[in-house]
Amino acid sequence: MAAIAEMQSSAPATEYHAKHGDQGPVIEVRDFNLWYGAAQALHDITMTIERGLVTALIGPSGCGKSTLLRCLNRMNDLVDGLTIRGTMLLEGQDIYDARTDVIALRKRMGMVFQKPNPFPMSIYENVIYPLRVDGIRDRRILDETVERALRGAALWEEAKDRLNESALGLSGGQQQRLCIARAIAGDPEVLLMDEPCSALDPIATLKIEELIDKLSGQYTIIIVTHNMQQAARVSDNTAFMYLGRLIEYGETEQVFTTPRLQRTLDYVTGRFG
Amino acid sequence: MNYVERDATRSLAEALPHSRGRVTDIAARGEPYTWALGGALALGIVMIVGFLALVLYNGATTFIPKPITVVTLADGAVVAGEPFRSESYRPGPAVLEKLAPEVRARIAANDGYAGRTLYRIGNYDIYNEDFRWVSDFEVARMGHPTDLIYAERLEWGPFIGRLKSVHVGGAVREAASMPETELARLHGEARARWQRLRGIERSEIGAVNHQIERERLAVRKAEIAHGAGSAEARQRAAEAAIRIAELQREYDRLAAEARRLREQDRAVRVTLAAIGGEEKELALSALVRFYPANAISLTGKAGIYLSRWWEFLSDEPREANTEGGVMPAIFGTFAMTLLLVIAVTPFGVITALYLREYARQGRLVSVIRISVNNLAGVPSIVYGVFGLGFFAYVLGGSIDQLFYPERLPNPTFGTGGLLWASLTLALLTVPVVIVATEEALAAVPRSMREGSLACGASKWQTIRNIVLPRAMPGIMTGIILAMARGAGEVAPLMLVGVVKLAPELPVDGFFPFVHLERSFMHLGFHIFDVGFQSRNSEAGKPMVFVTTVLLVGLIFLMNISAIAIRNRLKRKFAGSQF
Ligand SMILES: Nc1ncnc2c1ncn2[C@@H]1O[C@H](COP(=O)(O)OP(=O)(O)OP(=O)(O)O)[C@@H](O)[C@H]1O
Ligand SMILES: [Mg+2]
Numbered sequence: 001m002a003a004i005a006e007m008q009s010s011a012p013a014t015e016y017h018a019k020h021g022d023q024g025p026v027i028e029v030r031d032f033n034l035w036y037g038a039a040q041a042l043h044d045i046t047m048t049i050e051r052g053l054v055t056a057l058i059g060p061s062g063c064g065k066s067t068l069l070r071c072l073n074r075m076n077d078l079v080d081g082l083t084i085r086g087t088m089l090l091e092g093q094d095i096y097d098a099r100t101d102v103i104a105l106r107k108r109m110g111m112v113f114q115k116p117n118p119f120p121m122s123i124y125e126n127v128i129y130p131l132r133v134d135g136i137r138d139r140r141i142l143d144e145t146v147e148r149a150l151r152g153a154a155l156w157e158e159a160k161d162r163l164n165e166s167a168l169g170l171s172g173g174q175q176q177r178l179c180i181a182r183a184i185a186g187d188p189e190v191l192l193m194d195e196p197c198s199a200l201d202p203i204a205t206l207k208i209e210e211l212i213d214k215l216s217g218q219y220t221i222i223i224v225t226h227n228m229q230q231a232a233r234v235s236d237n238t239a240f241m242y243l244g245r246l247i248e249y250g251e252t253e254q255v256f257t258t259p260r261l262q263r264t265l266d267y268v269t270g271r272f273g
Numbered sequence: 274m275n276y277v278e279r280d281a282t283r284s285l286a287e288a289l290p291h292s293r294g295r296v297t298d299i300a301a302r303g304e305p306y307t308w309a310l311g312g313a314l315a316l317g318i319v320m321i322v323g324f325l326a327l328v329l330y331n332g333a334t335t336f337i338p339k340p341i342t343v344v345t346l347a348d349g350a351v352v353a354g355e356p357f358r359s360e361s362y363r364p365g366p367a368v369l370e371k372l373a374p375e376v377r378a379r380i381a382a383n384d385g386y387a388g389r390t391l392y393r394i395g396n397y398d399i400y401n402e403d404f405r406w407v408s409d410f411e412v413a414r415m416g417h418p419t420d421l422i423y424a425e426r427l428e429w430g431p432f433i434g435r436l437k438s439v440h441v442g443g444a445v446r447e448a449a450s451m452p453e454t455e456l457a458r459l460h461g462e463a464r465a466r467w468q469r470l471r472g473i474e475r476s477e478i479g480a481v482n483h484q485i486e487r488e489r490l491a492v493r494k495a496e497i498a499h500g501a502g503s504a505e506a507r508q509r510a511a512e513a514a515i516r517i518a519e520l521q522r523e524y525d526r527l528a529a530e531a532r533r534l535r536e537q538d539r540a541v542r543v544t545l546a547a548i549g550g551e552e553k554e555l556a557l558s559a560l561v562r563f564y565p566a567n568a569i570s571l572t573g574k575a576g577i578y579l580s581r582w583w584e585f586l587s588d589e590p591r592e593a594n595t596e597g598g599v600m601p602a603i604f605g606t607f608a609m610t611l612l613l614v615i616a617v618t619p620f621g622v623i624t625a626l627y628l629r630e631y632a633r634q635g636r637l638v639s640v641i642r643i644s645v646n647n648l649a650g651v652p653s654i655v656y657g658v659f660g661l662g663f664f665a666y667v668l669g670g671s672i673d674q675l676f677y678p679e680r681l682p683n684p685t686f687g688t689g690g691l692l693w694a695s696l697t698l699a700l701l702t703v704p705v706v707i708v709a710t711e712e713a714l715a716a717v718p719r720s721m722r723e724g725s726l727a728c729g730a731s732k733w734q735t736i737r738n739i740v741l742p743r744a745m746p747g748i749m750t751g752i753i754l755a756m757a758r759g760a761g762e763v764a765p766l767m768l769v770g771v772v773k774l775a776p777e778l779p780v781d782g783f784f785p786f787v788h789l790e791r792s793f794m795h796l797g798f799h800i801f802d803v804g805f806q807s808r809n810s811e812a813g814k815p816m817v818f819v820t821t822v823l824l825v826g827l828i829f830l831m832n833i834s835a836i837a838i839r840n841r842l843k844r845k846f847a848g849s850q851f
Contacts, residue, residue: 073727075723075726075727078719078722078723078726080634103729103730103731104729106726106727106728106729107728107729109727110727110728111723111727113720113723113724113727115720117718117720117721117723117724118724119721119724119725119738119739120742120743129725129728129730129738130728130729130730132738133725133728133729133730133731133734133738134729179724182724182728183727183728186728186729
């Protein structure tokens with residue numbers, strides 16, 4: 001404990017004024033540090049993610065947003081030479097505990113990537129992939145899930161007549177919505193989205209933003225974005241990161257209008273970054 | 274210091290306008306490289322196309338019936354044969370001395386060269402040679418008499434001469450007075466009878482012998498298991514004796530039938546006369562086919578051509594492989610390649626999967642990877658030695674001890690055979706599959722794996738559902754390469770199971786139907802054998818080309834089908850939009 005306190009004191013303090021949801025935090029990150037080889041990518045991140053709210057991660061390129069997001073579902077386990085120190089809790093359970101079942105953990109967190117990555121299978125098979133890996137074969141459950149997830153991802157109307165066609169025949173925006181449908185098909189508690197709209201046109205982006213709006217409340221969503229308007233539009237809380245540190249973490253409206261730190265203001269108004 | 278810096282900036286400023294000249298250096302435009310690349314490509318294509326054209330041309334023309342030329346020599350001798358090839362040569366002084374002065378003058382005017390032609394004269398049993406050179410200056414007269422026939426015989430190679438008479442029963446009839454259709458009918462009947470006879474002798478009597486042998490082995494087995502003279506062994510022996518007596522009766526019946534057929538066969542005979550008058554009498558059924566080489570119509574020629582191809586593809590070889598067909602070799606090559614693919618695919622893919630997906634990428638894995646790549650450079654004969662020593666003697670020997678003790682000391686698996694040959698070639702080609710699979714696995718986009726893992730799939734589920742299907746086209750490429758390499762390999766096979774003439778196919782009607790322990794024939798080895806090991810390599814030369822065409826065609830066919838499968842897989846992944 002003393003060591004942690006010492007580390008906290010050595011790091012520049014983070015400004016916290018995040019909104020609290022009415023259901024309490026779902027994820028807690030405490031003094032989280034991460035190194036790729038010898039290079040430190042995250043410094044002393046401490047934050048809580050409120051259940052049912054949308055949290056946006058913003059910050060200049062290379063500041064560690066993706067790294068932080070991928071740490072939450074241990075996607076970074078694939079990277080060689082990774083060192084971490086600190087704690088991450090999902091509902092009080094340590095994500096990095098040796099006894100944690102990584103697969104079960106990932107089933108509780110859907111993830112949408114920057115580039116749409118549908119599998120080379122039919123649309124139907126793509127959506128039910130999380131159920132397939134659970135060994136569910138009941139056609140009725142699968143059909144229901146497909147409809148629910150595709151409706152949830154606002155793709156049902158476009159895809160319902162071509163469920164058995166290859167997912168690779170969809171447009172980029174449709175593919176991304178399919179990936180969202182896939183992420184929510186397994187009914188996760190948390191949805192992690194890493195720049196989900198960066199490859200999309202404004203209309204598709206709008207659809208996905210509406211979708212996030214619709215999904216908030218039902219899911220806890222963490223979204224990484226470079227688009228300030230988007231962050232302002234969809235999120236409840238915004239975390240501003242810079243050079244691997246969490247600079248300011250607060251209610252979105254305040255972060256964008258009256259941030260507490262000059263650096264945040266500079267970034268959100270486009271003066272650097 | 275200061276000076277150097279100033280100088281540097283100045284020279285840069287001065288250099289700039291000049292460095293963007295209007296005229297592009299020829300090397301910068303890259304045209305010489307383009308020419309060199311184009312030239313190299315053209316050279317490569319010319320070599321491949323030239324080789325294929327040579328093989329195809331020779332292979333395709335071998336079976337065309339050729340006219341027979343009758344040459345009367347200056348000394349009165351007569352030679353009849355198919356012109357095989359011509360060349361010019363320099364006759365020796367001893368030959369020149371005997372020639373008339375004007376002939377000698379003509380040769381001298383031609384720088385001492387004279388032409389000569391190689392004739393395929395056949396009738397090996399009479400002349401003791403198949404071919405004969407005839408120098409142009411020896412020739413007095415040339416003709417193409419229409420009554421000459423070219424007859425392919427079961428023994429002694431082709432006969433070139435005249436059909437003199439036909440004997441049916443006791444009657445002798447002049448061939449000239451016999452309608453063609455009747456002769457053809459007689460010949461057809463004789464051939465059918467001969468086929469039936471061969472069927473009885475080969476497969477039916479063979480089957481009876483096989484069953485008798487099995488009874489005998491069962492007795493041996495009982496003796497080994499329970500001890501000789503034990504009650505079980507005696508009982509088994511008694512049972513076997515009953516069965517064998519039954520089989521013996523069946524055998525006698527078949528033998529009598531065969532005897533009857535053979536007598537009938539012997540009663541229908543022909544007398545052939547060579548061009549010099551030497552006569553030869555033989556059973557009509559011993560003529561595989563015959564035709565009047567100089568009087569045959571175009572459709573007749575086409576018929577002969579096709580029937581020769583059919584015989585080549587569907588029949589067994591005869592005359593030390595220089596005649597007849599290569600069906601057993603086609604079958605052996607195909608079966609071996611198939612087994613090779615069945616063996617090499619799981620080996621290679623599993624190894625590559627482990628190396629790429631599971632093993633920690635460290636020094637050890639690098640060393641293994643380099644070793645695997647180097648394995649591809651080990652001479653194939655070394656694999657043959659290994660296959661013989663390890664697979665046949667060690668593995669096969671143990672299998673014999675365990676499962677076939679009753680057949681010892683005759684080896685069953687303890688010698689070269691189809692299985693060991695396929696495994697040896699699988700070993701030889703596994704680096705190709707490993708390397709290709711590793712490449713294919715590495716090429717699966719990371720985003721696919723992450724997408725699957727993020728859905729809560731385990732590593733194995735990800736590999737099975739996402740990575741392997743996606744890598745399949747690449748893996749197929751590796752298998753195709755391995756197949757092509759394996760099907761064309763000969764050297765190691767000579768040690769581990771390929772033989773000049775296999776008595777039985779590896780697949781037949783006797784349980785367990787597929788006999789992986791049997792030695793087999795192979796097109797590649799057949800080429801070597803016919804071309805370089807036979808009594809008369811000149812006669813084997815056309816067969817070398819035909820067999821090569823066949824081998825290339827077979828590999829081509831197998832590759833085409835594998836490529837078709839791969840393309841179907843590929844199409845599944847096409848059309849992705851990003
Ligand atoms: N696999 C890796 N190995 C080594 N370094 C990495 C790896 N992934 C990221 N980094 C480094 O970690 C730092 C943070 O990267 P990260 O991808 O988290 O940035 P980001 O904020 O998501 O940037 P962007 O907005 O451009 O996506 C960067 O300096 C990056 O170079
Ligand atoms: Mg990123």
